[in-house]
Amino acid sequence: MRKGRFLLTLFTLLLSFVLIACSNNETDGIAEQSGSKKQDVFVFARGGDAVSLDPSEVTDSESENVSQSILETLVAFTEGKTTVEPLLATEWNISDDGLTYTFTLREGVKFHDGTDFNAEAVVYNFDRWMNAKDQERFYMYGSVFGGFKGDENHVLQSVEAVDEYMVQFTFTNPKPTFLKDLALTPFSISSPAAIEKYGEEYGDHPVGTGPFTFEEWRRNDRVTLSKNENYWLDGYPKVNQVIFRTIPENSARLNALLSGEVDMIDGLDPRNIPQIEESEDFKILSRPPLNIGYLGLNVTREPLNNKLVRQALNHAVDKEAMIEAFFAGQGTPAKNPIPPTVDGYNDEIEAYPYNPEKAKTLLAEAGFEDGFEMELWAMPVPRPYMPDGQKVAEFLQSSFAEIGVKAEIVTYEWATYLEKTKKGEADSFLLGWTGTNGDADDFINTLWHGDNIGSMNSTYYSNEELNKILTEARTISDQEKRKELYKHAQEIMHEDAPIIPLAHSTPILAARADITGFDPHPTGRVITTKLSFE
Structure with a gap:
């Protein structure tokens, strides 16, 4: 009998050890979420992985948001x-x-x-x-x-x-x-x-002066950073470790937050906002809108090289319905390539009204009364300017079908998607931009100046007059004159229609209620220096 009890006790102890080991493996260093022990690990979940951790060679925010803690x-x-x-x-x-x-x-x-x-x-x-x-x-x-x-x-x-x-x-x-x-x-x-040491591989081994040091990057899983014990700002950082988790599905990220697996998420589906707001354990963080989500139209590909076709597609989209369905009120319809918060925004421009019949008339005038076929590329990850690219793509596909345009939805892994759009391989593609410095130049010059074709200008659009205006605007100090130049630039783009401006969103993050010291900056940055848990 004693032997049986001893074996049972031994078995129970061994099972406990196994369960503890499994639990440790699953959390992989993530601090305990409950109890009186103050948490010293911050886990941020996002929809896509970084491309490189050398920020000088990337433009995507997933890469930059990690780099900002290191450099x-x-x-x-x-x-x-x-x-x-x-x-x-x-x-x-x-x-x-x-x-x-x-x-x-x-x-x-x-x-x-x-x-x-x-x-x-x-x-x-x-x-x-x-x-x-x-x-x-x-x-x-x-x-x-x-x-x-x-x-x-x-x-x-x-x-x-x-x-x-x-x-x-x-x-x-x-x-x-x-x-x-x-x-x-x-x-x-x-x-x-470090650059000399790692050469072409430096993007996998970043070394900066920031509050956290690089430890490990498991592709499409996580990037782990550790506290810089010799950081120059006294008293910071507040946590010992920062982990950037990659969880592609919005619902899976939300579940990870609710279960305590992660501490903050971006790409929250707007329809889930009430669920977070009603909980005492979590809170919503809203970034001021400084972005544009758009459908790019490659002007070198037929029939999108015809301005009338591009204008027709603009008339085919009911932006109000799209925003109501997929942004849950956290967005406003876009009519210009820059958001209203940016100096030089031209509010006098009249948006292309939703008018399928007008769209059909323009297509007929362009010689496509029976419509045409094209590819519509959908982003595989949620972005601050577009919570669900796949659903927006499906909405646009349905909208274009009403005017006789058959759009086939195509998607790729995020890094591949970006690379292929830069190379001009897409007919039309969903993308967007979160302002990095709050200036109109950052939007219009970066994304649509002819000199940036093949890099940031994935529409391959180049207008000589626009290029001249943009070049002048970045070489003068008179801010009032710069505003007028950018207003004219928007008029040119509105007429040429190399994009369909879709929405300016209010990016939403969801987080544990006890997180303090985090700035939901309009540029979309994830700054972890002063972040802590109450």
Whole structure:
């Protein structure tokens, strides 16, 4: 009898050990969600994986949101706004002619590999970008600075170390957006030693000065970061570990939040907002709208190379119905390629009204009275500007069918999707943009200037007059004149219709109620420096 009891007890103990081990494996280091122990691990779930952790070679927010915890820029956006404040630079001076910017750098800062952050490190990073042999790799640099060193329109003449902690930027023309440009994640400062060590593989081994150090990247699963014990900002970060989980399905992410598996999610289906709001354990975080979700129309592919066809497709979409069905009131119909919150927004433009009969008339005028066939690419991941790309694609497919246009829905894995659209392989495609600096240039120039075809301009649209306006607007300091130029740019795009502007959304995140210190910034950033649990 005693032997039986002993074996039963032993079995129970072994089973407990197994269950504990399994539980530890499943959470994989995620801190206990209940009890009195203060949580020191923050888990953020998103719909797609990063493409690279070297932010200078990407434009997707999934990559940038991880990088922002590892690397830092010279200046940063103020909480909740697109004005700038010091970060790795403590102060700056601008010459009277607007051509020279001199920055004083923060002293005593170390990269995660123990090397010094100083003026030479800043110069190294900018030299790497402006003198790049593989210019396509650093297309954000080329887009922001008018190309690369030696190019006719390249405006950054030099970057020089004045002394150990002072760096000077000299321009050939005034650059009114420069300070905001420096706050963009692609211009984060990496360790020169790490870049030399890892070479082409640096995107898998990022080394910066940020609050967290890179530990591990399991593709399509998670990126794990650990607290930088030597971070320059006293008292921060507040948590010991940050984990970015990839959970493609919106419903699965929500379930992970509700079960305590993760602490915050983006891509929440708007219809689930009431469920979160009614719970004492969770809360909704709303970002101010600074985005555009659109259907891009590749103007090089027949019959989308016909302006009348593109205008017809604009008339075929009932945006109000789309937003009501798939945004649950968390969006407004778009009529321009920039959101109303951006200076220079042209509210005098009249939106293409939903008018299927007008659409059919335009198609007939273009020689397609019987319609045509095309591909409609749907994003495989939810984005802040579009909670469910697949459902929006199906709605557009149905809308186009009403005017005789048969659209076949196509999709790919996220990185492949982005690469193929850049190469112009799509007829039409769902994409969008969350403003990175709050300036009209960031939207219109980045996405639709002819110089950016093959990189950010996936519509392959190039209008000579528009290109001239956009180039002028980024080389003058008169803000009122810049506004007028951008208003005219929107008129040109409205007439040419290289896109169907769909919606400006209010991006929603859902989180545990006890999370503090998180800024739901309009640029969509995920900044973890001051985040903690009450």
